[in-house]
Amino acid sequence: TSTLDIQAAEVYTEANLIPTSSLPFSGSSQTGTTYSTVGSNVMKYWYRHRLTKHNIGHDVWFFLNPTGSADGITPQIIQSQQQTNFISNKYAVPSLATANTEDGTPGYNVKVFKSTATNSGSFDNDDVVSTTDYAFDYKTGILQFDQNAPSSNDIVYVTAVQYVGKTLDEGISFTGNTTLISVSSSMIPSADDAFDIGTSTKEWKDLFVDGTANIDTLSLTDAFTYNGVTFNTSGSTNEGLSITGSNFQLKATGSDNLFTLYNNSDEIVFQADDKVIVLGART
Numbered sequence: 001t002s003t004l005d006i007q008a009a010e011v012y013t014e015a016n017l018i019p020t021s022s023l024p025f026s027g028s029s030q031t032g033t034t035y036s037t038v039g040s041n042v043m044k045y046w047y048r049h050r051l052t053k054h055n056i057g058h059d060v061w062f063f064l065n066p067t068g069s070a071d072g073i074t075p076q077i078i079q080s081q082q083q084t085n086f087i088s089n090k091y092a093v094p095s096l097a098t099a100n101t102e103d104g105t106p107g108y109n110v111k112v113f114k115s116t117a118t119n120s121g122s123f124d125n126d127d128v129v130s131t132t133d134y135a136f137d138y139k140t141g142i143l144q145f146d147q148n149a150p151s152s153n154d155i156v157y158v159t160a161v162q163y164v165g166k167t168l169d170e171g172i173s174f175t176g177n178t179t180l181i182s183v184s185s186s187m188i189p190s191a192d193d194a195f196d197i198g199t200s201t202k203e204w205k206d207l208f209v210d211g212t213a214n215i216d217t218l219s220l221t222d223a224f225t226y227n228g229v230t231f232n233t234s235g236s237t238n239e240g241l242s243i244t245g246s247n248f249q250l251k252a253t254g255s256d257n258l259f260t261l262y263n264n265s266d267e268i269v270f271q272a273d274d275k276v277i278v279l280g281a282r283t
Helices: none
Strands: 034-037 040-050 060-062 111-115 134-137 142-145 155-163 224-226 229-234 240-244 259-262 268-273 276-279
Antiparallel strands (some): 224 229
């Protein structure tokens, strides 16, 4: 039996925003920098970050931030500062398949160093770990040496790019044509009065509601029709109200001032009381 266990927090929903070439990071000055596009944080650059070993050997190292104790950590306990979701070259164009994060034209493959020095800026080619010596798990941020493991005095450093965009538990976005077959439950936002459906420049076409629309503020920019009667603006500046229908009935339940029409000077032009019509006077 094979079980595929994938958590919602492990599914990238903004992977389409990850650059496939012309990576935006290089060098120590950009460590900790976050790449953002279209309003979303997408990835973070880690330059020669010091890893933390486990406390029962020197072959397994963890990507913690902040870095853990030099004596190592217990591998059976998940550390809260463990960094995960690193980007590999499967997101890069084929020409970058073997490129690492410190190449002249960088890719997403991690670059690993081991040294007794604590100044990562002093590393040379002798400190670079061969890619055949280790396996780096881009999902968990755990590095394991298969051969030539570090000595007890060695420190391991990694340059990597981490995905910090949204995951399935945080939200999802679609591009292209998307068909939603059916929804069998309520669609409720996580916060009140915080999110929009569409924008002023990208509007939905038609809305069909079988029920009551509870709207705090209604702003209409075109005509609307209610039970065969159309309400619209008229005039060159759209300042007048135009109502079109076959006949009209207005019913007021008060005892006086049932219907009053004023001009711009606040003068009564027309007023209807109970069976009495008043023209041109304020009462």
